[in-house]
Amino acid sequence: MYRYIATDVDGTMLDSRHQLNSAALNTALSQLQQQNVSWIVASGDSYRFLKKCFAPCPLIDTFISINGALIVQKGQVVFERTHAKSQVNELIKAVNALPVTPDVILLTGWNHTWGTRISDLKAWPFGINIDFVDDLTQVDDKIYNVNPIWLNHQVTPDQIRGFAQQMIERYPVYATYSGFGCMDVLPLGVNKAAGLKELIINDDHDQLKSVVAFGDSSNDRQMLQEAGLGVAMKNASPDILKLANRITSYDNDHDGVLREVQSIFNLS
Template identity: 25%
Template sequence: MNNYKIVFFDIDGTLVNEDKQIPEDTIQAIAELKANGIEPVIATGRAPYFFEPIAKLLHIESFVSLNGAYVVYRGEPLFQRTLPPQSLRKLVELAGSHQHPLVFQGHERYYANTDTHPFIVESIDSLKVEHPGFDPEFWSKAPVYQAFLHSEEQDESLYEGQFDDLRLIRWHPKAMDVTIRGGSKAVGIEAMLERLGISLAEAVAFGDGLNDKEMLQEVGLGIAMGNSHPDLLPYANYVTASVDEGGIRQGLRYAGLIS
């Protein structure tokens, strides 16, 4: 029998498919996992207000959100890491000079500094969540855990080498996550496991995207979805089926956590 005690799940492309639906088979597999005494935890680039319905449907109470910057275990915040105000100021000025809109994410709400820009509309619509509010000064008034920089791939070079403490990861043709350099889902996972007295070797993680590399690499068993970004696969111990082909059930069976 294995000694895994906890399982971390990415959301987009892992728990939910392209239509942002959770396959019925995945719902059942996670219910079995819980019945077997293993805790499921969400580990996502999304902010908490982007996945509340998913967590409720799956009866998951704990999460590593905003790419590791805001971590909550059963309602109790365990770990918080915000973007430095001086770097945000520089980002606002640089993005403004290139007319690239920004979205700032707090842990309760999020705001854009441009009203209804097509890049924001297109990328946010792909998540099937409510659009951000409009508050260009939100970044200077409240903690910001992550930002979206809305630009196309050919413009990434405008930002390369400009920030010592920020990291940009593309998640949509028109959008990148702006996170703290050295931050990742793995950092948030480590903070949670330390509090719970569980080792990384006793954890399993499922993911499909570039922001899942560190997480899959660090845990005892890293599982990549069959629909994963090709660059993620070298970081996984096992590649399961895709999200719509029973990938979660297959991976949990492989880990010996459900029958």
């Protein structure tokens, strides 16, 4: 019996315009509550962004943010893991030295997302607020994620996966392609599956077998592999489509998650 639903956000819950169908989600949440099924958001996005995004859905109160580096439940931090300050500066230098220099580098902190300045803000595709600074090494904050981004499709997902592997081989970190030209460089041991275990291992002796997980990109890999039912979005990347137990019939622009949840849990 499935007791939890864990969903990615970008490319999964949000459509291509970065919009959430909150009305339909709230209807599903009310019915799931009657079945004692909890909905967990598991995303590479910052907690600040997720809290704002899901504000219209008060029944969602558990967020695995920044791919598991910061977990917040009912407004309380239940787990966090940050980079050491000295390592942040090393990682900034390392990503700037990659074969293709990123257009922008973000640092995800507690209250802010910091970024290097970019020349063309119109090219910025993400609905998050950035504090642009001239020198990221001077940022004084807890840093959960070093996030280089390549805009305008100048590098392929496979190239970014290769860059991520280089980072893993050189530093004590976990790095992954997270979609939309992004790479996340996270503290070692951080991923969405590990985040789920932090939340539910104490009351689920089968670990993640009671979880239905949805995702579309490489940073969802462990979560989909370890969940009782790993569901790839119809629009997912090829590596995720290959490993999933199931693929949604509809993509993220057509409520793919909600339609699949209705089918799995027999919602009206």
